[in-house]
Amino acid sequence: MDPGEPRDPRGEGGHSPRDDDDDFRFRDPAMEDTDPGRTRAETYADERIEFEDPTFTAEELEGLDRSGGPRRFLPLEDEPTTLVARYLFPTERYRGEWKRHWIHLSAPLSIGAGATLLLGYLAGFLTRQDVNGMVTVAVLIWLGVISWVAWKVFDWYFDRFILTNKRVMVVNGIVTRKVAMMPLLRVTDMKYEQSALGRMLSYGTFVLESAGQDQALREVKHLPNPNELYLRVVEEMYEPQAVEARLGKDDEGDDA
Template sequence: MLAPRDIDEYVLPTERRVIRFRRHWVKVMNEVVQAAVLFGVLLVAAVELPEGPVVSNMLWYGALLVLIKASYKISEWWVEKVVMTDKRVMLAEGVFTQKVGMMPLGKVTDLTFERTFMGRALGYGTLVIESAGQIQALNKIHHMPDPDEFYEAISELVFGEKRQTPSRP
């Protein structure tokens, strides 16, 4: 199997990379919890159901399917990267088929930053990037780690000034 290309290979020589990150780990937490619960159900079924080759094989194959699905979802999260350069924002995703979405920063007209209570507690958020009346390949970035840093960097590049924080006396 061919290894997915690194997203830095898509950065042009005339661009400067500003930020590169993988989405927050909470994105795969649901898969990990589901796998743990299903393994628990399979374990209870193995103890409670009468022994036999059919039941044993079904439980073994069920556990194998849970493991394969969880491994695939974690692999998807691992290879997915977001890169912001001084000219565009790119999202590369896909384990077997790689897809690279891109939005030029020159088309950005509005930024919306959203953080739920859990997002504030665990350190992730969603950035909505809007363009001049067009649907772009990349308009929402969910589960961004340290979203304040990304929001400030993209605001500075798009709108020209860094967000001013009040100074403390």
């Protein structure tokens, strides 16, 4: 080698002596006392495992299911009703079902009450006028209105908003059944809207957006407790481990 030529720090073989030194190890100062001989690959592998399998401390679990404060959750349902169970496949996990707020019945109930007052007054007036044939017509009209109101009440009872760990669904209809659903993975945006009356009575309208243009489920009106329900859906979308941890803690409490 020319004395004036810079010396390659890797040596004559084109490689550093450290490449042949099996004892050269990466040392993390935080781990010097416990395991002074860990390699860089071993350390990174452990960090990757930690990231993929998160755990929750006792304090975090207490925060997941506290009933007061800003993060109040609706109680988790154990089993779906018979109405809902037929639409769930075996591998998805049921999270709950909710009927629409009673305000959903305000229009038909108001019509039924108004018809009762109006037709009752009309029937009394026609009776005093001895027009018995028209009284019968008034009674038949009233029965028709009340039957329509009863139909709306039954339809409200069978109308459910359903949440699982994979999708949201709306099931409604008595004779003609409609089932609309959207996978949670396809939900790109979700919001809820509350009017002044909705804030007073605790109901709101959910609006879901997805990547597709044709959506079977986009707007769901008159859902109860919209803030808590919104947090439940968002948590299922972004923190499913937290839901599983809370359910696991509840199971442990029941066993104890």
